[in-house]
Amino acid sequence: NAGVTQTPKFQVLKTGQSMTLQCAQDMNHEYMSWYRQDPGMGLRLIHYSVGAGITDQGEVPNGYNVSRSTTEDFPLRLLSAAPSQTSVYFCATRRTPPGVGDYGYTFGSGTRLTVV
Amino acid sequence: SQELEQSPQSLIVQEGKNLTINCTSSKTLYGLYWYKQKYGEGLIFLMMLQKGGEEKSHEKITAKLDEKKQQSSLHITASQPSHAGIYLCGADTGGFKTIFGAGTRLFVKA
Numbered sequence: 001n002a003g004v005t006q007t008p009k010f011q012v013l014k015t016g017q018s019m020t021l022q023c024a025q026d027m028n029h030e031y032m033s034w035y036r037q038d039p040g041m042g043l044r045l046i047h048y049s050v051g052a053g054i055t056d057q058g059e060v061p062n063g064y065n066v067s068r069s070t071t072e073d074f075p076l077r078l079l080s081a082a083p084s085q086t087s088v089y090f091c092a093t094r095r096t097p098p099g100v101g102d103y104g105y106t107f108g109s110g111t112r113l114t115v116v
Numbered sequence: 117s118q119e120l121e122q123s124p125q126s127l128i129v130q131e132g133k134n135l136t137i138n139c140t141s142s143k144t145l146y147g148l149y150w151y152k153q154k155y156g157e158g159l160i161f162l163m164m165l166q167k168g169g170e171e172k173s174h175e176k177i178t179a180k181l182d183e184k185k186q187q188s189s190l191h192i193t194a195s196q197p198s199h200a201g202i203y204l205c206g207a208d209t210g211g212f213k214t215i216f217g218a219g220t221r222l223f224v225k226a
Contacts, residue, residue, distance in 0.1 A: 048212060048213065
């Protein structure tokens with residue numbers, strides 16, 4: 001049982017390049033989300049989805065796009081990478097949306113992205 | 117907007133000693149999570165608290181949500197090197213969102 005799989009684990013991009021961070025889960029969780037983790041700032045929510053076809057913005061959505069065509073996958077797209085997007089990105093899933101039931105999040109192992 | 121403040125930011129303890137980490141919210145907490153992150157890795161779920169006064173334990177780690185539901189504490193008894201890492205608290209804010217604190221870095225000296 002793989003849980004939440006993020007790929008790639010490491011990536012270096014040049015400013016202006018685009019790329020997609022992949023997140024796949026095999027737990028049939030309704031809720032999926034993307035966070036970025038920066039030193040001293042903790043985890044900040046980028047985008048989230050409560051189910052296939054439904055996405056919404058989090059705290060820091062600018063420069064990122066998401067889509068959710070299946071329950072299993074929730075890719076995060078960087079449209080035109082900037083040095084400010086250098087960060088560690090985590091995908092997190094939950095059986096139900098926050099506020100519904102007492103479930104915890106399952107996190108992927110993260111993607112470390114550097115934009116030069 | 118709701119904010120979570122964790123204290124201390126970092127902590128160095130001698131193996132075998134007890135320690136407490138605090139998480140204080142600017143608003144009432146309705147769902148409070150504790151996670152542990154090993155350096156350079158993902159986050160591992162420890163426990164979730166929802167009711168004021170609730171207390172849960174996981175091995176030698178105990179977390180409590182105070183009666184007013186604006187602060188949670190995480191207590192580790194007889195710390196071990198395996199407890200080292202970053203401890204993060206998270207809170208549901210409504211609108212299907214969860215925020216996290218900046219984390220407390222714990223170092224355990226053998």
